[in-house]
Structure formats: C-alpha cells, structure tokens
Amino acid sequence: MILRYFVFTALLAAATAARGQESIRLTANWEFIRQDLGGVWEAVRPGSGADALAGGQSSNRGGPESVPVWQPVxxxxxxxxxxxxxxDGNYYQGPAWYRTMLAVKNPYPGGRVLLHFEGAGQATDVFVFTTRVGRHIGGYDEWTVDITDAVAAFRRDSVEVKRFNDLIPVAVRTDNSRDAERIPSSMSDFTIYGGLYRYVDLVYVPPVSFAGVFADAMVEGATGRVGVRALVYRPTASRVAGISFLLKDAAGKVVAMKEAAVGEGDTLDxxxxxxxxPRLWTPDRPELYTLEAMVRDGNGGVCTYTTQIGFRSYQFADHGPFLLNGSRLLLRGTHRHEDAxxxxxxMTEEEMRNEMILMKEMGVNFIRLAHYQQSPIxxxxCDSLGILVWEEIPWCRGGLGGARYQEQARRMLTNMISQHYNHPAVILWGLGNENDWPGDFPDFDKSTIRDFMKGLNALAHRLDPGRKTSIRRCDFCSDIPDVYSPSIWAGWYRGVFTEYRASTEEEFKKVPHFLHVEWGGDSHVRRHSENPDKALLHVRGGQGTDERTGDASLYGGAARVSKDGDWSETYICNLFDWTLKEQEKMPWLTGTAQWVFKDFSTPLRPDNPVPFVNQKGVVERDGAPKEGYYVFQSYWATKLMAHIYGHSFPMRWGDEGEQKMVKVYSNAAEAELFVNGMSAGVRKRNSQDYPAAGLRWAVIFRRGENRLFVVARRGAAVVRDSVSFQYQTEKWGKPAKMELTRVGDGDTVWVRVRLVDAAGVPCLDAANWVRWGLAGDGRLIDDLGTSTGSRYVQAFNGVSMIRVAMRRGRSVVSVAVDGLPTGFLNLSKN
Incomplete structure (x- = not known):
C-alpha cells in the first residue's frame, strides 16, 4: 500500500496541468523572428506590428521605425x-520569438484558461502581454501554463484592451543555445532543434478538472482488471462533488464502470x-478500450478525461525470447527521429500518420523512439497501428553534468512516464543512450555515471512498476536496467556482415535480457554498384563488430565499410538481406531494431555524401523509400509484394555477354522473371537462400535498353513489378566533361548533370562532389537533406540532380566539380 501511494504521488508530481473539456489547436495567425529581443515589450509595444496582428493582418513591419521584421508562420x-x-555552415542555435493574438472566451463560469505545449525547443518562456506566465526547460516533454489570472489582469487595462481589439497578446521565447548543463548533449548525433515545433493548444476547463488520469490495465488469466488513479486540478479550491469512470470497448459498449469515493485532497484512487x-492488444489486432473519467464540482459542472488503454502482458524470458500474451513474438523494429x-x-499530424503507416506497411511491430520523448500523436x-515502443529520455553521450543537468534528466524521465503511462504500446522506458561516450566535461567518472543510472532505474520502477527499463551501449552499466542493448554493427562500423549471428549470440549470453537496437548502415540514394561487396576485401573479420568512438569518421583508423565502402544501395541491401535471414533462425532472439527508418539531420556528419545527414534510413528525409525498404518488406510484411531491385538504377554496366544478377525482393512463394519479353524461369522463395531468398536470376542483358517484368504468386494471389534500364558496355576513363540538361517543364523543373570522360562515355562509378548554383529569377530547391535536394552533394553513378522553382523571367544554373570547367544552363519560363 505504501509503494502504491508513492508511485501515485511521484507520477502526479509530473502532472502539472489540467486536461480540458475544450481544446483549440493554435496553428494560424503567428509571427516569428529568429533572434533575441531586448525584452517582451518589443513584441507588443505600439509600432511593433502587434496591432496589425490583432486585426488579423500580418504585420511584417509595424511602421517605418519598427525593429525587428517579423515573419508570418x-x-x-x-x-x-x-x-x-x-x-555551408552551422545551424542556428539561439533565441527566437513567436507572437500571436488569442480570442479568449472560456465557456465555463469560474473555469481556467490554459496553453498546452506538446513540445518546444529547448528552453521556453511564455508571456501574456508583458507578464511571464511560465518557463519550461526541455525540448521534448509536454507542459502547460495556466494563463487565467494574467488574462484577467490584462483585461483590466482598458487602453491596451482597446488597442488589441479585446484580443490577448501572447509571446513565446524559445532558445536552443548550446548549454553543456542541459540535455541532450551537443555531442548527440542529431540536430537539437529550436522553435515551436510541436502543436500548441488553447484549452478551457471548468473550475474542477483533471491534471492526470493513470490507468493500470492488467490481465489475470481470462479476466482483465483496470485500476484508475487521478489528480484533480482545482486552483481555486472548488469542491469536488463526485468522481467516477467507465470503460468502453472498441464498439463503444460499456464493459465496466465505477463510482468512487471522493476522499480528501486532490490525489484520488x-x-x-x-x-x-478482454480482447488482448497485439500488433496484429491492436484492440483498444476507451476510459472516461468524470469529476463533478459543487455547482454541477462536469469535466471528462478520455484516454485509450489496452490489455496485454509481456515478458523478456531469462536468456530467452520476448513473449507477448504468453507467446513468442520476434520484435521486428526500427527507429524514429522527429525530422523531415x-x-x-x-512535422504535421498528417505527416506523422503517413510516416507511421509506411513503417507498418514495411512490417514493423516495434520501434525505438530515439533519443527523446516524442509527440503524443x-x-x-503506435497504439492504434500495433507498434510496440521503447521510449527514452535524451541523456545521450557527453558524460554526466552537475545538479541542474541531473535534475532535468530525472524530471524528463518523470514527465515521459506520467504523460505516456496509459499507452499499451509502450513496453520499455529508456534511461539513456551511449553513456560511455565522454566529452562535455573534464571528468568522466564511470562510478558516478553508474550511481546516477541506478537512481534513474529505481525512479522509473517506482513510477511504473509494470514496465521494464533499458539502455543502449554502455557496457559498464549493462547490469543496471532490465533490458540491455550492446553495440553490434556487423558489416558497417566493424567487421563483416556474415559475423552478425556469432556476434549477437556472444552478446546475448552476457546479460539476462538482451535486445539488439541499432544495426544497418548508410546508403546514398540512387547510387548502385555492380561489385558492392568490394570493400569487405579490406575489412578484417574476427576483430569484433562493436561501434567505437571515431568510427563514424570518414577519415583514418582501421579499414571499415563505413569509411572504405561505396555507400551504395546495393551493398546495404545485401547487408539487410543477410542479417534478416539470420534473425529468422535465432529462436532465442528477442528482436532487433534497424537504425534508422528515415534519414535525419545531424551536425556531426558534415562530410557525408549529403552533408549533415545521417543516411542510414530505409527512406529518404522526404519519406521516399530506398531500395532497402523493400528488403525488409520481403521478410516482414504480410501483404503480398514484389520489388525488382534497381528502380533508381537507370544505367547498369558490364561486358557484352556477361551474366548479371537480377534480384527480386518478395514475400511470395514463387516468382517468374521476364527479360525483354522472354521468361527467365520460375524461382521458389527460401528465406535462407541468400541473396534475395532465392528469387534471383543470372541474366545476360542486351546493349542499350532492357525491360524486366516479374510475376510473383502466393496461392491464387498475384503481384507484379517492372523496371527498365540502359546497359552500358563501353569502358570509361576519369571524368573530363559535364553534360547539363533540363528535365521536364512547368513551375518546377529538374536539372541534371552527367559526368563523362574525354570521349563522352558516362562515368557510371563517379562519386565527385557537385556544387549547384543559380542566378536570376528562379530558386534552387535545396537545403532538404536529400540526394537531390542539396546544393553541395556527391554524385550517384556519375549523376547529380536538383530542382529549380521557375518564375517569370530567366535563370542561369551553374554546376561546379573540382578539376572540371564549370557548367552553365539557361532556363526560362514562358
């Protein structure tokens, strides 16, 4: 009983804001400036442009002497x-300001007015007119400020009320400046973004509402039991007259209800x-129940809090597999960064939904949300699609800071658990990532880190006794959490991918509960190879497969594929293919999570083929699938699919009459390939027949255009895929010239440069750096962090492409490659 009370009160300590009856998402009518102000008065004073914003107009400049210039966002x-x-430069880290005008009309007599932030980076101050009403440190957890009193105070100033047309001026200052005493560390391998990058809501609640409702859904044999605890929010000490809850199944039928005793205080069991x-929650059938908690105040007002829960049980068997609802489930996972x-x-809600559906269609049933609490959306x-979750706090690299640093980590862990407590998808609370990586502080003391990790582990278990804890890559803390993931990067940072199974089995034996998160490698989209495994000839096996500090560098050190490989989609598909077929024959394996689903921005990788982008995704940063996406789909997806390797491989090469391999990634039982209209035969699928699970053919291409077509079958179900390409037999020398062409027409056009040798033969393995430029009326569509959306980028197979937004008039596109004359192309729009 004492433990239960402690858990409850610890959770409630993180629940600092009410959940309301009425919520308005504030997306429009904002202005922004990327710099600091002298103070909040500069955002609202006469002549600042705030008056125009109150009239529903973008202010831009308030007057000829107004400073600074605000932008509508x-x-x-x-x-x-x-x-x-x-x-060409470092990203901005510093203060920024936002401002808006709110029409505050609370429908509840005596109710409260709140601003709810789903996340903002990284230190945030909120103002009503010139009064600061809240401050939050941390870029990823949710938080709320009660602006009721500040709104009332502002409305007592008749002059300002008239100036702002009875609207409430709100200003928000965000700041993502570097701060070693704030997590995440700037050594973290991802961009520490700034701004109001998640949704902000205006919330109205009655005088008595909920600050949090916590549901424990338990499975007891064939019976389910739901326990409910709540924290009441009543800043004016209004009387609680009654409190109850009911539970509805997916069809809306009430399956349980209870009227609870009111009790004393605001914390109620x-x-x-x-x-x-109960219908159990699984990845295949993610059954969700709706819990409605209701609190009544002394004047008859009612506040309802709605959340979804699921009934499921799970276990990491000692030195064994993962069990969900008593049956083995191989966790087939990936990772997600909030980045686009x-x-x-x-990212908008629609974009998040599309991304998660794309994961589910790949066959994912597990995800690690890296390396911070992510959007509640x-x-x-994950709950509704059936994707199990490892979610973690951003204690990532750099070492361990002082009191302020440690308090933030504890607070973010508490917030994460309290705010995502009810989600049935969550099975693991992550305590940290790569905490064996020093650098932010003069001292790096393993014993101090161990002590702090033990404290976080104990806190997580007090807050949530029903879930497990986890960390990745900190061997000297591997005994602390419930589940541990070591570093295994076979075939990328160390070793060769054929060592994957042996390395994994060796690490599996070291801890009672093992889970392998982070494996894979980088690929430069549209770069392909006829000899993808060449780099493996230079990599020594038997030296371990763990990532070590400095391995991400493209310079120096031991031979490794990450430095010495070609970064082709061909190679990474081979690595995926081998690893996935090995995972299928490891009955003791709990599961894995490939790193990472989508390419993302990072300041630590300026020399990658797309600068400042970690390119380990199976989709590009714009969400377009790479070839590797279909390798995973062929092993994991249930819906019938087939994909001929090389949809982005428009030119293959080799000798005339040479046999070349054609691979089809499919989950079909068999497939028949047609080459230029002729059948190349039927192949049966066998997951252990590497590569492509036996769906491969030795084919002789004709010089010039070739067309491939596949028909794949599973019983009566049939799926088809096709691809065409040119086959080049001419040998080439080093790049000597550029061929620059316009592709397409309209408001946006593609521009392509091809590197050729002195005789004009395309150099199909050229990986030169290409720099794009433009003068005139158009605009380069760049700074996207994709293979065709950066003005400085490595070529793929001797080609680089970029888009130009056309405007009336003329533009001149330039292309520069070291050692070659600069190329120019005139563009015009009629």
Missing part, C-alpha cells in the same frame, strides 16, 4: 527547418473494475 514551426542541413474476457525535409522537427499511432 504556421505552427508547428522549426527555426532550423532548412539550416540544419545547410552544407478511483479503485478498479473487472473486465470479463524542409521542416526540421515541425506518434504514441497514439
């Missing part, structure tokens, strides 16, 4: 939407209710 908005992948034969081309961290999607 829509939320979510990231101050580093593009400069995070600017190849509502008791539990039995659910007969042209937007940084400011993502957690809800």
């Amino acid at each position: 829509t939320l979510p908005h990231c101050i580093n939407a593009r400069d995070g992948v600017d190849p 509502l008791g539990s209710a039995v659910v007969k034969a 081309a042209g937007e940084g961290a400011a 993502v957690l809800h999607l």
Whole structure:
C-alpha cells in the first residue's frame, strides 16, 4: 500500500496541468523572428506590428521605425527547418520569438484558461502581454501554463484592451543555445532543434478538472482488471462533488464502470473494475478500450478525461525470447527521429500518420523512439497501428553534468512516464543512450555515471512498476536496467556482415535480457554498384563488430565499410538481406531494431555524401523509400509484394555477354522473371537462400535498353513489378566533361548533370562532389537533406540532380566539380 501511494504521488508530481473539456489547436495567425529581443515589450509595444496582428493582418513591419521584421508562420514551426542541413555552415542555435493574438472566451463560469505545449525547443518562456506566465526547460516533454489570472489582469487595462481589439497578446521565447548543463548533449548525433515545433493548444476547463488520469490495465488469466488513479486540478479550491469512470470497448459498449469515493485532497484512487474476457492488444489486432473519467464540482459542472488503454502482458524470458500474451513474438523494429525535409522537427499530424503507416506497411511491430520523448500523436499511432515502443529520455553521450543537468534528466524521465503511462504500446522506458561516450566535461567518472543510472532505474520502477527499463551501449552499466542493448554493427562500423549471428549470440549470453537496437548502415540514394561487396576485401573479420568512438569518421583508423565502402544501395541491401535471414533462425532472439527508418539531420556528419545527414534510413528525409525498404518488406510484411531491385538504377554496366544478377525482393512463394519479353524461369522463395531468398536470376542483358517484368504468386494471389534500364558496355576513363540538361517543364523543373570522360562515355562509378548554383529569377530547391535536394552533394553513378522553382523571367544554373570547367544552363519560363 505504501509503494502504491508513492508511485501515485511521484507520477502526479509530473502532472502539472489540467486536461480540458475544450481544446483549440493554435496553428494560424503567428509571427516569428529568429533572434533575441531586448525584452517582451518589443513584441507588443505600439509600432511593433502587434496591432496589425490583432486585426488579423500580418504585420511584417509595424511602421517605418519598427525593429525587428517579423515573419508570418504556421505552427508547428522549426527555426532550423532548412539550416540544419545547410552544407555551408552551422545551424542556428539561439533565441527566437513567436507572437500571436488569442480570442479568449472560456465557456465555463469560474473555469481556467490554459496553453498546452506538446513540445518546444529547448528552453521556453511564455508571456501574456508583458507578464511571464511560465518557463519550461526541455525540448521534448509536454507542459502547460495556466494563463487565467494574467488574462484577467490584462483585461483590466482598458487602453491596451482597446488597442488589441479585446484580443490577448501572447509571446513565446524559445532558445536552443548550446548549454553543456542541459540535455541532450551537443555531442548527440542529431540536430537539437529550436522553435515551436510541436502543436500548441488553447484549452478551457471548468473550475474542477483533471491534471492526470493513470490507468493500470492488467490481465489475470481470462479476466482483465483496470485500476484508475487521478489528480484533480482545482486552483481555486472548488469542491469536488463526485468522481467516477467507465470503460468502453472498441464498439463503444460499456464493459465496466465505477463510482468512487471522493476522499480528501486532490490525489484520488478511483479503485478498479473487472473486465470479463478482454480482447488482448497485439500488433496484429491492436484492440483498444476507451476510459472516461468524470469529476463533478459543487455547482454541477462536469469535466471528462478520455484516454485509450489496452490489455496485454509481456515478458523478456531469462536468456530467452520476448513473449507477448504468453507467446513468442520476434520484435521486428526500427527507429524514429522527429525530422523531415524542409521542416526540421515541425512535422504535421498528417505527416506523422503517413510516416507511421509506411513503417507498418514495411512490417514493423516495434520501434525505438530515439533519443527523446516524442509527440503524443506518434504514441497514439503506435497504439492504434500495433507498434510496440521503447521510449527514452535524451541523456545521450557527453558524460554526466552537475545538479541542474541531473535534475532535468530525472524530471524528463518523470514527465515521459506520467504523460505516456496509459499507452499499451509502450513496453520499455529508456534511461539513456551511449553513456560511455565522454566529452562535455573534464571528468568522466564511470562510478558516478553508474550511481546516477541506478537512481534513474529505481525512479522509473517506482513510477511504473509494470514496465521494464533499458539502455543502449554502455557496457559498464549493462547490469543496471532490465533490458540491455550492446553495440553490434556487423558489416558497417566493424567487421563483416556474415559475423552478425556469432556476434549477437556472444552478446546475448552476457546479460539476462538482451535486445539488439541499432544495426544497418548508410546508403546514398540512387547510387548502385555492380561489385558492392568490394570493400569487405579490406575489412578484417574476427576483430569484433562493436561501434567505437571515431568510427563514424570518414577519415583514418582501421579499414571499415563505413569509411572504405561505396555507400551504395546495393551493398546495404545485401547487408539487410543477410542479417534478416539470420534473425529468422535465432529462436532465442528477442528482436532487433534497424537504425534508422528515415534519414535525419545531424551536425556531426558534415562530410557525408549529403552533408549533415545521417543516411542510414530505409527512406529518404522526404519519406521516399530506398531500395532497402523493400528488403525488409520481403521478410516482414504480410501483404503480398514484389520489388525488382534497381528502380533508381537507370544505367547498369558490364561486358557484352556477361551474366548479371537480377534480384527480386518478395514475400511470395514463387516468382517468374521476364527479360525483354522472354521468361527467365520460375524461382521458389527460401528465406535462407541468400541473396534475395532465392528469387534471383543470372541474366545476360542486351546493349542499350532492357525491360524486366516479374510475376510473383502466393496461392491464387498475384503481384507484379517492372523496371527498365540502359546497359552500358563501353569502358570509361576519369571524368573530363559535364553534360547539363533540363528535365521536364512547368513551375518546377529538374536539372541534371552527367559526368563523362574525354570521349563522352558516362562515368557510371563517379562519386565527385557537385556544387549547384543559380542566378536570376528562379530558386534552387535545396537545403532538404536529400540526394537531390542539396546544393553541395556527391554524385550517384556519375549523376547529380536538383530542382529549380521557375518564375517569370530567366535563370542561369551553374554546376561546379573540382578539376572540371564549370557548367552553365539557361532556363526560362514562358
């Protein structure tokens, strides 16, 4: 009983804001400036332009002497939407300001007015007119400020009320400046974004509402039981007249309900209710129940809090597999960073939904949310799609800071658990990542880190006794959490990919509960190879497969594929293919998570083929699938699919009459390949027949155009795929010239440069750096962090492409490659 009370009160300590009856998402009518102000008065004073904003107009400049110039924006908005992948400089880290006007009309007599932030980076101050109403440190957890009293105070100033047309001026200052005493560390391998990059809501609640409701859904044999606890929010000490809850199944039928005793104080245990034969939550059938908690005040007002829960049990068997609801489930996972081309961290709900559906269609049933608490929208999607979750706090690299640093880590862990407590998808609370990586502080004391990790582990278990804890890559702390993931990067940072199974089995024996997160490698989209495993000839096997500090560098050190390989999609597909077929024959394996689903921005990788982008995704930063996506789909997806390797491989090469391999990634039982209209035969699928699970053919291409077509079958179901390409037999020398062409027409056109030798033969293995430029009326569509969306980028197979937004008039595109004459192309729009 004492433990239960402690858990409850610890959770409630993180629940600092009410959940409301009425919520308005504030996306429009915002202005922004990427610099600091002398103070909040500069955002609201006469002549600042705030008056125009109150009239529903973008102010830009308030008058001839107004400083600074504000820009209209829509939320979510990231101050580093593009400069995070600017190849020519560091991204901005510093203060920024936002402002808006709110029409505050609370429908509840005596109720409260709140601003709810789903996340903002990284230190945030909120003002109503000139009064600071809240401050939050941390870029990823949710938080709320009560602006009721400040709104009332502002409305007592008749002059300002008239100036702002009875609207409430709100200003928000965000700051993502470097700060060693704040997590995450600047050594973290991802961009520490700034801005209001998640949604902000205006919330109205009655005088009595909820600050948090916590549901424990338990499976007891064939019976379910749900226990409910709540924290009441009543800053004016209004009387609680009654409190209750009910539970509905997916069809909306009430399956349990309970009226609880009111009790004393604001922390209330509502008791539990039995659910007969509950439908269990699984990745294949993610059954969700809706819990509604209701609190009544003394004047008859009612506040309802709604959340979804699921009944499921799980276990990491000692030195064995993962069990969900008593049956083995191989965790087939990936990772997610909150990051997108042209937007940084400011992804919309629709974009998040599309991304998560793309994961599910790949066959994912598990995800590690790296390396911070993510949008509540993502957690809800994991619940509804059936994707199990490891979520972690951003204690990532750099060592361990002082009291302020450590308090933030504890607070973020508490917030993460309290805010995502009810999600059935969550099975692991991550305590840290790569905490064996020093650098931020003069001292790096392993014993101090161990002590702090033990404290976080104990805190997580007090807050949530029903879930497990985890960390990745900190061997001297591997005994602390419930589940540990070591570093295994077979075939990329160390070793060769054929060592994967042996390395994994060796690490599996070291800890009672093992889970392998982070494996894979980088690939430069549209770069392909006829000899992808060449780099493996220079890599020594038997030296371990763990990532070590400095391995991400493209210079120096031991031979490794990450430095010496070609970064082709061909190679990474081979690595994926081998690893996935090995995982299928490891009955003791709990599961793995490939790193990472989507390419993302990072300041630590300026020399990558796309500068400042970690290119280990199976989709590009704009969400376009790479070839590797279909390798995973062929092993994991249930829906019938087939994909001929090389949709982005328009020119293959080799000798005339040479046999070349054609691979089809498919989950079909068999497939028949047609080459230039002729059948090349039927192949049966066998997951252990590497590569491509036996769906491969030795084919002789004709010089010039070739067309491939595949028909794949599983019983009566049939799926087809096709691809065409040119086959080049001419040998080439080093690049000597550029061929620059325009592709397409319209408001946006592609420009392509091809590197050729002195005789004009395309150099199909050329990987030169290409720099794009433009003068005139058009605009380069760059700073996207993709293979065709950066003005400075490595060529893929001797080609580089970029888009130009056309405007009336003329533009001149330039292309520079070291050692070659600069190329120019005139563009015009009629």
